[in-house]
Amino acid sequence: MRITDWLANPFKLHALGILGMNERNSRYIAQYNDRHLYPLVDDKLKTKKLMLDAEIKVPGLIATIMHQSQVQQLLKHLPLNRGFAIKPAKGSGGKGILVIINQHDGLYVKTNQKLLNLEQLQHHCSNILAGLYSLGGNPDVAIIEELIxxxxxxxxxxHEGVPDIRVIIFRGYPVMAMMRLSTKDSDGKANLHQGAVGVGLDIRTGNALHAVQFGQPIVEHPDTHRALSELSVPNWKELLILASRCYDETQLGYLGTDIVLDKNLGALVLELNARPGLSIQVANGCGLKPRLKQIERIQHKRNALHRVEYAQKHFASKPDFDEVAEVIENS
Structure with missing residues (x-):
């Protein structure tokens, strides 16, 4: 299956149940996401407090930088001899996130081994406060978090960056999932538009279904050459329950949950999104609409466990790596 073939064919899009942006905005986001709830997920500090109050694990908060006067005193807010991440509280799409993995002789080591000095970190924090990375360009707050x-x-x-798992939650039900893997092209960021790899994940098992980079099917990571069919997320049901619980805490009916797996702490909610993108359909090689419509027909309420069990029963998929490998080999 060539992704570009069905993206260019409206009849194929309809047959696959592909959800477009206009329909996503008008039918699902506008109808199921009350605007007054957006600040709960648009502001990472509010999200962190909400998750902690619900006893849902998130990356540890080291410090917040709210004023330019704090930027000048940045050194006293930074941890010693270990990594950390600096993020805009109201950023989106991974913009403005600076990950430091180590420190050496007063310099700070990025994931690509590039060295930064304190003045460069201060400049980055100043840009965050000025709203360079925030939604709408509004003044922002810089968050310093524990390194995952x-x-x-x-x-x-x-490649270099931390892989994360995006789960689309609709009315509390997990309807589609993918893992985003950073590459050299994406500069170590898990952003599909910048060249990260998207791997569709079977809702039933957490096993890899299908993988794409730049909208085209692939069978191995472009930099490490590891077979993507081998990817499988452990403790998958527990992760889906965690993602499903985010609906109960936010009451946002159409929600993107981003989760990372820390080797010491387990699953952590990285952030939530009230307007999750649609490229997850490309990574899965199928559309969201049939699953969303099925959930809309459900009348009675279920708890997170029962919602996950329903999704695992009804939304299981079959991997197609062998088919894709054959197409690539013969092309």
Whole structure:
């Protein structure tokens, strides 16, 4: 299956149940996401407090930088001799996230081994406060978080950056999932538009279904050459329950949950999104609409466990790596 073939064919899009942006905005986001709830997920500090109050694990908060006067005193807010991440509280799409993995002789080591000095970190924080990375360009707050140590079972599946798992939750039900793997092209970021790899995940098992980069099917990571068909997320049902619980806490009916697996702390909610993108359909090689419509027909309420069990029963998929490999080999 060539992704570009069905993206260019409206009849194929309809047959696959592909959800477009206009329909996503008008039918699902506008109808199921009350606007007054958006600040709960648009502001990472509010999200962190909400998750902690619900006893849902998130990356540890080291400090917040709210004023330019604090930027000048940044050094006293930074941890010594270990990594950390600096993020805009109201950023989106991974913009403005600076990950430091180590420190050496007063310099700070990025994931690509580039060295930064304190003045460069201060400049980055100043840009965050000025709203360079925030939604609408509004003044923002810089968050300094504990560094995530991704589980070694994912070695070879990602280049430099930490792989994360995006789960689309609709009315509390997990309807589609993918893992985003960073590459050299994406500069170590898990952003599909910048060249990260998207791997569709079977809702029933957490096993890899299908993988794409730049909209085209692939069977191995472009930098490490590890076979993507080997990817499988452990403790998958528990992870889906965690993602499903985010609906109960936010009451957002159409929600993207981003989760990372820390080798020491387990599953952590990285952030939530009230307007999750649609590229997850490309990574899965199928559309969201049939699953969303099925959930809309459900009348009675279920708890997170029962919602996950329903999704695992009804939304299981079959991997197609062998088919894709044959197409690539013969093309």
């Amino acid at each position: 140590e991704f589980d070694p079972m994912f070695d070879g599946f990602s």
